[in-house]
Amino acid sequence: MPTRHPRGPLDAVIVGAGVVGAACAYYASRAGLAVAVVDRGSVAGGTTGAGEGNLLVSDKEPGPELDLALLSTRLWRELTEVLPPETEYEPKGGLVVAPDETALTALRAFADGQRKAGAETYEVPPDRLQELEPHLADGLAGGFHYPQDAQVQPARAAAQLLHAARESGAVVRLREEVTGILAAPGDGRIRGVRTRHGELLAPAVVNAAGTWGAALARLAGTELPVLPRRGFVLVTEPLPRVVRHKVYAADYIADVASGSAALQSSAVVEGTPSGPVLIGATRERVGFDRALSPEALRRLAVQAATLFPVLADVRVLRTYHGFRPYLPDHLPAIGPDPRVPGLFHACGHEGAGIGLAPATGHLIAAALSGAQPALDLRPFGPERFESGAAQ
Incomplete structure (x- = not known):
């Protein structure tokens, strides 16, 4: 009835x-x-x-998706005024780093286009990176800070x-x-x-x-x-706040935009209010196969430790994975x-x-x-x- x-x-x-x-x-x-x-x-x-729980502006190229992200940024801030603190909204900001001058040049052009479209982004020279992230690896060419990036549970x-x-x-x-x-x-x-x-x-x-x-x-x-795109996340033991922002290398942006079905990984590293560090993310189109991928987990761990050497000896307590709804x-x-x-x-x-x-x-x-x-x-x-x- x-x-x-x-x-x-x-x-x-x-x-x-x-x-x-x-x-x-x-x-x-x-x-x-x-x-x-x-x-x-x-x-x-x-x-x-x-x-x-990523609320990212930093990985969106100028166009409809960035416009959508900027609207959502404003709306998430409004929602924090009416939703209880259990949502764990944290406007921590993002830091995208470049390993060399070639990557930095490409990242600078990308950020310039985003800025013209309304995003807030600021170049950080290599000698200032560790002011934002004291435990970040040495030798990076520079990066860009995105204060609009945030986090929820x-x-x-x-x-x-x-x-x-x-x-x-x-x-x-x-x-x-x-x-x-x-x-x-x-x-x-x-x-x-x-x-x-x-x-x-x-x-x-x-x-x-x-x-x-x-x-x-x-x-x-x-x-x-719509197709499923599998991704894994590592969760470390609880730590002091060794990672202050959402931090990832510039190649993550290319992975997000890729249409490849093969395994891709570029570590996004962030601390949480409760202590564990979250390390994502991989991408691969394998249908709804829920099998654990040791190679995906190994890549994430290596990439995270490359960005933050302090994580090299930290224990991973668990991993989880899910399927992202991918459109071509x-x-x-x-x-x-x-x-x-x-x-x-x-x-x-x-x-x-x-x-x-x-x-x-x-x-x-x-x-x-x-x-x-x-x-x-x-x-x-x-x-x-x-x-x-x-x-």
């Missing part, structure tokens, strides 16, 4: 209770929309729960966003898998979803299913080439799908979903309510893949 919102009919069903789905629910409910969030697992049970952030959405009337239904998308006969317009427990009727469905975004799109009768052009799909009336997408953010979640939720809420979006949605349009861009 159809299930209805306790305050009346639903305006939208959001599929996915990760941080992106939670942000969509938060902003949609604050806009006065009646929404339900449905997930086959738990809150942050997929990519979000396996993330480091991703699972807690998702949970707090959903809690706030529920206080605004949202319904959250966990461990309830969507098995079908309901469509009206004739024009095929969305009219809700089907789960094992019945039907949820709504004129809009938001695909915030992360790495399963392609499967949900197929249920709606369309295609979105490295831009998420955000907004209405013109091929299926009533279907909206909010997925494909790869490793940037935690950082980009507030902007995505804000844009989806505007699209659902017919308001003017804060950014042009055309670069994120899901129909851009119709020519078969998935590789």
